[in-house]
């Protein structure tokens with residue numbers, strides 16, 4: 469049996485903890501490195517017999533030291549970008565949860581992946597679903613991708629009803645248990661905006677061929693429309709261990725303990741259009757994606773700043789989108805030629821967003 473060496477970045481987070489569970493269950497997977505932002509890892513490393521650990525700093529130092537076969541990048545935010553590019557450049561299989569890195573560095577990531585020649589396996593449940601529906605299909609048979617969104621805790625509310633919502637309300641997601649940043653992103657639909665850009669880079673389709681539809685029960689993880697009118701869907705109980713396991717064990721597809729869908733009990737297949745007026749961050753992401761260059765990087769950076777400010781009680785819920793909109797208007801877009809360009813664009817957008825947060 470070939471044992472895959474897995475480097476787990478963001479090991480202490482929501483995805484990281486579920487990945488540990490998957491690795492523990494599977495003798496064909498072995499942890500070779502653990503990383504966190506600031507949480508100590510000594511106990512976790514001892515429990516899993518892992519020699520290489522890193523708390524904070526540049527995750528690529530850990531990756532150089534532990535020589536993984538698979539990097540599971542479950543860092544949150546732009547902080548994950550170096551690890552993504554490291555794995556793609558070297559042809560090391562990348563199991564990618566850190567969507568922000570592909571949003572910010574899409575063009576560079578695709579180029580690095582082409583040079584490295586390794587696998588890029590999405591961990592986001594929607595993109596894992598799309599990957600599986602697209603597998604083995606000729607590109608010209610694909611008409612469009614359909615990303616599903618739960619709609620978050622505020623689905624159905626208009627703008628006027630959203631002004632006073634609290635961080636605690638935004639953190640009460642109806643179908644998924646996740647880290648704080650992505651949970652707020654789900655409430656604003658910025659998460660679907662990030663996923664739209666992620667899908668563009670992962671699957672190489674133009675934005676007009678990527679739809680977003682709200683599906684409140686999160687049972688259909690995403691769909692692919694084919695040119696003959698067929699619509700392929702990926703269904704399952706919402707459980708991130710399934711796409712994590714898929715990415716870590718690809719192409720074997722190991723068994724998981726995930727709850728099975730009871731079809732005979734009746735499942736609700738309801739879909740509706742997203743409300744772009746109440747949740748403008750989805751439309752802003754589409755525009756930033758279409759503008760290209762460093763705009764998606766700026767969108768992501770401004771959103772990170774605004775979400776942190778909302779969670780700190782510094783701004784209201786509607787200010788998140790307003791902050792991103794203002795920051796995108798304030799920055800100069802430019803081509804993203806290398807990582808330095810992105811680091812600069814990220815910093816400039818953060819400054820623009822911070823200025824918007826300071827009361828005039």
Ligand SMILES: NC(=O)c1ccc[n+]([C@@H]2O[C@H](COP(=O)([O-])OP(=O)(O)OC[C@H]3O[C@@H](n4cnc5c(N)ncnc54)[C@H](OP(=O)(O)O)[C@@H]3O)[C@@H](O)[C@H]2O)c1
Pocket residue numbers: 477478479480481482483484503504505506507524525541542543544545547565566567568591592593644645646647648649650708
């Ligand atoms: N949770 C989900 O169900 C889900 C689903 C799809 C995609 N994702 C994506 O997966 C990623 C992780 O999400 P999550 O929900 O697991 O987040 P989370 O629970 O907040 O965990 C984030 C992880 O990243 C580490 N980290 C934070 N800041 C860092 C930095 N500056 N440098 C290095 N590491 C840092 C954290 O370490 P500390 O403990 O030290 O802070 C933690 O291990 C995000 O990109 C998210 O969009 C998550």
